[in-house]
Amino acid sequence: MARVRMRDVAEHAGVSVRTVSNVVSGYPHVSPDTRARVQRSLDELGYRMDYLARGLRSGRTGFIALAVPFVAEPYFAELAQAVIRAAGRRGITVLVESTAGDSEVERRIIEGGLTNVADGVLLSALTLPAADVAAKKPDFPLVMLGEHSVGDQFPRVGIDNVAAARTAVEHLLEQGCRRIVALGRNGSENGRQRTEGYEQAMSAARVRRVNWLVVPVEDWTRDQGHEAVRELLEGDGPLPDAVFAFNDALAVGALRALDASGVRVPEDVAVVGIDAIQESAYTHPPLTSIAPDLDAIAERSLALLEEQMQAPGGPGEAAPGEDAQAGAVVVAAQEATPYRLIVRESSRRGTALE
Amino acid sequence: MARVRMRDVAEHAGVSVRTVSNVVSGYPHVSPDTRARVQRSLDELGYRMDYLARGLRSGRTGFIALAVPFVAEPYFAELAQAVIRAAGRRGITVLVESTAGDSEVERRIIEGGLTNVADGVLLSALTLPAADVAAKKPDFPLVMLGEHSVGDQFPRVGIDNVAAARTAVEHLLEQGCRRIVALGRNGSENGRQRTEGYEQAMSAARVRRVNWLVVPVEDWTRDQGHEAVRELLEGDGPLPDAVFAFNDALAVGALRALDASGVRVPEDVAVVGIDAIQESAYTHPPLTSIAPDLDAIAERSLALLEEQMQAPGGPGEAAPGEDAQAGAVVVAAQEATPYRLIVRESSRRGTALE
DNA sequence: CCCGAGTCTTGCATCGATGCAAAAGATCAC
DNA sequence: GTGATCTTTTGCATCGATGCAAGACTCGGG
Numbered sequence: 001m002a003r004v005r006m007r008d009v010a011e012h013a014g015v016s017v018r019t020v021s022n023v024v025s026g027y028p029h030v031s032p033d034t035r036a037r038v039q040r041s042l043d044e045l046g047y048r049m050d051y052l053a054r055g056l057r058s059g060r061t062g063f064i065a066l067a068v069p070f071v072a073e074p075y076f077a078e079l080a081q082a083v084i085r086a087a088g089r090r091g092i093t094v095l096v097e098s099t100a101g102d103s104e105v106e107r108r109i110i111e112g113g114l115t116n117v118a119d120g121v122l123l124s125a126l127t128l129p130a131a132d133v134a135a136k137k138p139d140f141p142l143v144m145l146g147e148h149s150v151g152d153q154f155p156r157v158g159i160d161n162v163a164a165a166r167t168a169v170e171h172l173l174e175q176g177c178r179r180i181v182a183l184g185r186n187g188s189e190n191g192r193q194r195t196e197g198y199e200q201a202m203s204a205a206r207v208r209r210v211n212w213l214v215v216p217v218e219d220w221t222r223d224q225g226h227e228a229v230r231e232l233l234e235g236d237g238p239l240p241d242a243v244f245a246f247n248d249a250l251a252v253g254a255l256r257a258l259d260a261s262g263v264r265v266p267e268d269v270a271v272v273g274i275d276a277i278q279e280s281a282y283t284h285p286p287l288t289s290i291a292p293d294l295d296a297i298a299e300r301s302l303a304l305l306e307e308q309m310q311a312p313g314g315p316g317e318a319a320p321g322e323d324a325q326a327g328a329v330v331v332a333a334q335e336a337t338p339y340r341l342i343v344r345e346s347s348r349r350g351t352a353l354e
Numbered sequence: 355m356a357r358v359r360m361r362d363v364a365e366h367a368g369v370s371v372r373t374v375s376n377v378v379s380g381y382p383h384v385s386p387d388t389r390a391r392v393q394r395s396l397d398e399l400g401y402r403m404d405y406l407a408r409g410l411r412s413g414r415t416g417f418i419a420l421a422v423p424f425v426a427e428p429y430f431a432e433l434a435q436a437v438i439r440a441a442g443r444r445g446i447t448v449l450v451e452s453t454a455g456d457s458e459v460e461r462r463i464i465e466g467g468l469t470n471v472a473d474g475v476l477l478s479a480l481t482l483p484a485a486d487v488a489a490k491k492p493d494f495p496l497v498m499l500g501e502h503s504v505g506d507q508f509p510r511v512g513i514d515n516v517a518a519a520r521t522a523v524e525h526l527l528e529q530g531c532r533r534i535v536a537l538g539r540n541g542s543e544n545g546r547q548r549t550e551g552y553e554q555a556m557s558a559a560r561v562r563r564v565n566w567l568v569v570p571v572e573d574w575t576r577d578q579g580h581e582a583v584r585e586l587l588e589g590d591g592p593l594p595d596a597v598f599a600f601n602d603a604l605a606v607g608a609l610r611a612l613d614a615s616g617v618r619v620p621e622d623v624a625v626v627g628i629d630a631i632q633e634s635a636y637t638h639p640p641l642t643s644i645a646p647d648l649d650a651i652a653e654r655s656l657a658l659l660e661e662q663m664q665a666p667g668g669p670g671e672a673a674p675g676e677d678a679q680a681g682a683v684v685v686a687a688q689e690a691t692p693y694r695l696i697v698r699e700s701s702r703r704g705t706a707l708e
Numbered sequence: 709c710c711c712g713a714g715t716c717t718t719g720c721a722t723c724g725a726t727g728c729a730a731a732a733g734a735t736c737a738c
Numbered sequence: 739g740t741g742a743t744c745t746t747t748t749g750c751a752t753c754g755a756t757g758c759a760a761g762a763c764t765c766g767g768g
Binding site: 014015017018019022029030031034053056057058059076 | 744745746747748749751752754755
């Protein structure tokens with residue numbers, strides 16, 4: 001069956017194409033009679049709007065793109081779900097893209113690789129786009145999710161990573177922990193900020209330097225968390241009394257390694273993570289974690305995106321071939337969304353060891 | 355900065371629009387000189403193809419849509435990842451959609467709601483589209499993933515659920531379990547088939563009926579698994595010696611409930627799941643599960659989709675307004691992809707209790 | 709020096725829907 | 739009856755890229 005076009009409907013109903021368009025788009029000045037007849041033809045032929053064609057003419061597709069590193073990572077999967085839900089409320093359809101953590105892919109997106117199919121882009125960048133990219137301003141609606149080191153020219157939405165990490169570590173300190181491992185430093189900006197929060201908390205609590213321990217990993221995955229903690233336990237250094245994992249996946253891996261070595265959680269080692277993915281309520285023991293408000297992130301980022309989409313001409317106003325003039329920089333908002341600490345068994349110690 | 359079109363590039367390079375198109379699309383008969391000049395203009399102006407416009411003309415967008423119930427559910431998230439990866443190898447971009455398990459949304463997709471933006475659709479249907487929809491043939495490339503009860507008019511790709519369930523239960527029987535709970539029956543076709551596999555295995559092993567126990571749930575989530583097993587343990591019936599969960603999320607919930615009640619796994623109760631989501635390797639204890647070959651599912655379904663996309667006119671050939679004639683039914687392939695049993699601690703009993 | 713066979717380049721129509729503005733038809737006051 | 743006003747409907751151009759086929763140009767053989 002060939003595609004049913006407005007023209008087919010128009011012929012079937014004996015009206016012009018334009019009238020069909022008017023009916024479909026709800027233009028008020030159509031006689032009830034005509035409207036009914038056209039509607040009948042629409043139903044009968046099973047007409048479906050071609051959004052591409054409409055998008056071509058109107059410049060809007062009704063789609064936004066959400067690009068995350070790995071769809072299969074629980075945090076990003078849950079974030080995607082939240083964005084899809086929030087977008088649905090606004091009548092926007094979300095296209096989820098996966099960058100595979102490839103900075104080349106991320107760079108292409110920043111340069112506009114998705115703008116032709118989407119009215120705007122939400123990008124959760126993992127790796128760091130090259131410095132030359134950092135100097136660019138996007139010429140289309142773009143909002144960054146989470147942290148990245150691209151600079152301030154893009155609006156961003158996410159929790160305050162330094163504060164969140166500090167909160168997590170403070171909680172461990174309150175439980176009496178002192179020799180706290182920070183698990184998850186890697187090349188990412190996110191890792192840097194969470195390390196900084198750790199250091200701030202440790203420093204403020206006047207924990208002796210010998211008890212500071214930052215363990216690097218490559219990716220924030222269960223495997224890496226497991227591996228790193230296993231090696232730590234096999235080493236001959238004194239055992240830590242807590243692990244602050246930079247995300248829940250790492251924490252899950254850490255829990256597994258501790259469990260396998262017979263280390264009791266939280267009695268011997270307390271554990272906290274960040275993200276509060278659904279899985280974290282079901283670990284052994286249930287994991288204490290920092291829960292970012294995903295709905296707030298989704299709502300806020302969509303609002304910022306719509307703001308940009310409505311702004312005439314988009315954020316970049318420079319003429320073709322020129323760079324945006326530095327004088328007219330629109331300061332991009334850094335939006336810090338709320339988060340809260342969910343205390344579960346993995347860090348709940350009966351007695352603080354003060 | 356306004357969008358850079360081929361026309362802009364053409365003017366800048368002093369050639370016709372068509373020549374620019376030829377350069378962009380790699381048409382061979384372009385002089386090196388011209389090609390270089392056009393390429394320079396392309397780079398200088400930062401030209402980006404408008405895929406919508408191209409799609410409008412050529413009828414192909416280069417996108418396929420993948421619709422799953424919940425992106426945040428680990429199984430679907432991992433499936434999406436596999437599809438994205440497989441599609442990438444074929445130069446196809448995937449748009450991930452979430453149906454929220456809403457049968458209305460699923461119906462719209464079957465009726466072609468995504469065909470305007472995607473060349474083909476992969477649908478993982480959760481709920482059952484209404485019977486009247488079942489009578490329809492799609493007029494666009496569509497492949498169903500997993501099970502559903504729509505009938506045989508759609509090609510499907512997935513594991514053989516009955517066999518997979520049977521394999522899981524046989525494994526438990528081999529471990530000496532007899533009083534085996536089947537956890538997860540609900541209204542879905544998938545649930546029906548896994549129940550059937552359970553019954554086949556139990557029956558073949560001549561397990562007495564009194565030991566058969568099918569526990570219903572609403573959704574296949576951790577919460578529901580937890581809830582159901584908690585209630586089971588609180589009841590006054592004899593304890594089961596194994597739980598066969600219809601998916602890993604349910605199993606994770608079951609493990610948590612067992613753990614909370616002090617029931618030892620696998621000594622007191624063995625547990626197996628289906629899906630082998632990444633999380634399952636990190637549960638306490640690690641979960642035995644049936645691992646469907648997601649890459650095979652992704653590859654096979656994309657192959658089937660491409661097959662349909664190449665077939666002239668698509669699967670439905672009926673004239674507008676007519677139903678496909680029953681005589682010319684193309685028998686839709688039911689593709690059974692491989693799976694394997696991954697045995698981990700949760701079901702490994704030292705001694706079979708024959 | 710001309711012709712046919714390439715090679716390279718171009719103009720025009722087209723994909724499906726909408727913006728624009730004019731045409732056609734209805735309604736009303738005078 | 740007639741012009742003014744408002745409602746309803748329509749034709750045409752357009753969005754950006756490509757299919758098609760013809761035009762312009764180059765080159766070697768006769």
